[in-house]
Amino acid sequence: MPAAILRDKLEFFKGADLTIVTPSRWMAECARESRLFKDLKIEAIPNSLETDLYTPLPKAEAKGKIGLESDVVTLLFGGEDGNERRKGFKELIAAVQRCLKDEEFQALVKTGKIRLICFGHPNDEIKTLGIPVDPLGYLDSDEKIRNAYASADIFILPSLEDNLPNTILEAMSCGTPVVAFDTGGIPEMVESGVTGQIVPLGDSVKMGEALLALIFNSDKREAIGKECRKRIEEEYVLDVQARAYLDLYEELVKTNGKSMQVPPAVPEEEVWETAPEAERPEMSPVQLETGIGPHFSAIYDKVTFRALKDFASYVFEQWQASEADRKTRLDQTRELTELFEESEADRKARFDQTKELKELLEESEADRKTRLDQINELNDLLNKSETDRKARFDQINELSVLIKEAETLLKMKQTELEELKVALDHEAKRAEAAEEGLKNLEATFAVRQARRLGLIKVKQLELIENSKPEKKGIRDK
Template sequence: MKDIGNLLKLNKKIIWTQHDEWAFTGGCHYTSGCVGYLNNCRECIQLNPKIWPLAELTYLEKAIHYSNHLELVSPSKWLAQKAKNSPLFKNTKIHVISNSLENEWFNSYNKWEIRKKYGISSDCFVVGFGADSISEKRKGITYLIEAFDLLMENEDWKLAFESKKIILSFFGNYSGSNRSIEKYANHLGSFSNDKEIAEIYQMMDIFVIPSMEDNLPNTMLESMASKTPVLGFPIGGIVETIRHNENGFLADSISSSSLAEQLYRIWKDLAFCSQVGESAYQYAREKFSMDNQALAYNDIFVSVSRYNQVNSNLEKLTKEKLNLQWKVVSDKLKAAYLNHIKSLSWKSGFLNLLFYSRFISDFIQSYIKKK
């Protein structure tokens, strides 16, 4: 945040691409429905304010360093709108530019050879899931497991699952200690090689993204580019990208029952599922090419260059205005901190000052440097 402020003091225009909500909150990358960021993140529900009002002070520090010389890029309309609603970016220009995929993602591999490598039969219905961290609640694997619980009440599905004609496979970082997941799913591992990940997508029939919040998940783009259709909840960048029954599938609501209903319907019509996968592939090629992304960014950079030429004579005025803004918000920051100290016992207040005071911190740093 301080580096951004220093660049703005030099009258530099900054183009900042957002990938989550961190830029306009007191620390959350995703807010889980909390709207505290609309009011300076006061009294954060995740932190103990008696220890340290970290969220509010972090938020105010952002307010000190940001200015209208920032321009944002968001990969989804959903994230762009949330940023626009925030007090920090309400007067900021925001562009929507989708993420892109390297051309190699659109390579085709032999589906049956890949399945053979993983010990999966050619006539098996493979349901897939993947995330950087499987245990992250926001990614919603709990909904997928609950959907399987419901589907196991159907005799046809249960028989197919028990005879290994239906399997659930997932990849990503996983501790290997969740019994509710392991009763249905097998962990393929965690991969960093793009070719290996692309092969995994292509051996699947359907890739499920039961996220409760998401910007424009790369797993969705990668799966579509691999001709494997995606099933997700109608949220964020997912509902902006997937056209139900055309280039993917959407559950009716954020619920395990809705997910189960769609999974059963897809399983019963694999030919249609494959057709949707082809459409997903074509859509990904057209929408998520690197050329599209590069041209969109080029348009922004050119316009910013012209802006800087026209406004170079206003540099001094801009600096004075920014310095005034920083002083106003800095005073608010100090006041918030002092109010916090007053609310504590003398012992807690002393310890708080000792460990968090910038004066003490600067003194210690200068002492270390001298040593």
């Protein structure tokens, strides 16, 4: 079948006056080597992008917009189609594993100073590398895409086959260095050491070494980022692409010698201005061939029957898989229904418990209010008691002062009493001496004569006895 289709295409393009335009010189060479296009005019005009949308941002600001610290080194890659062999995810993983053998790189991983960020969602194998991976998911605006590119210190494109990837143009326009394999039209955009690093196709070790060289050289990354933006502004802006197509159309008109009015050249800044509908030149219709060539027509019925047969087999297999999946999902639905019923019963039980707890809470709140009132009453009593205690304490202090004064007075009285006792003892001794003197005086001749003569009328015993009680009373006092 491919041979028949090719023969039909060769006959269809035989003698055709066509010009093939490819976005890369690599694809142009592929076209020149094909049997179908080798005799046609082939030109390479690179794609362009809107450089006013994809603009550089300060790395710290861009990283902050996606929740990263400014000193974290970020490696950006595309995470979609992780199982597609041509995307090179196997080589990307091997390149990161090469980086992990470097001690300085390991230190960055341990301290959380390096992260992988990716568009979309990466496959599970990348998540097992031991380096934090931040999937950005689907980005629904040019601003978010620009922020992602600008936040990256390095953009990695591990594709094994590619033409002129727009992702590289976008990364370079945002001032982000690119590390990629030497394949397709990529080397036409990325110049090693100037706008990034190109490594041999499929060589993961070299890619890992190229990453390490940029990771640990921030000055070089910054210089390459500036050169990336400069290269985009010089070669990949919309005006450059539009001018290239205008030049090609003018050349084709001159070469073919056809009578066709070519509008005069306009300044580049006005290339994209659209003329009003009435002023546009009349367009020539282009016929689109949708029929089947004679070589393919000869085998069309057989090919159709074979295709339908294969498709029927495929549909049957898909139906069987769908039925098996439907049964599995039905079982899962039943399990989920049972779980839902259990959950609903549990929810009702918890609702009843919640009502009980609410009632208990209300009772507790009422009791708390009562106890709060009691506490307030006790506080009032305590305040009164404290006031009374203070008053009594003041009285005690006053009584203490009075007691101290009384004790001082008592000590003074005791001192006076001791002095009186001493004086009394002294007087008692004098009295005893006087009594002894009286006794001795009574014994004298003169006293005896005086008593006989009646001159002394007081008896000796009365004199002595009258003096004794007085002496006793004084001692008692």
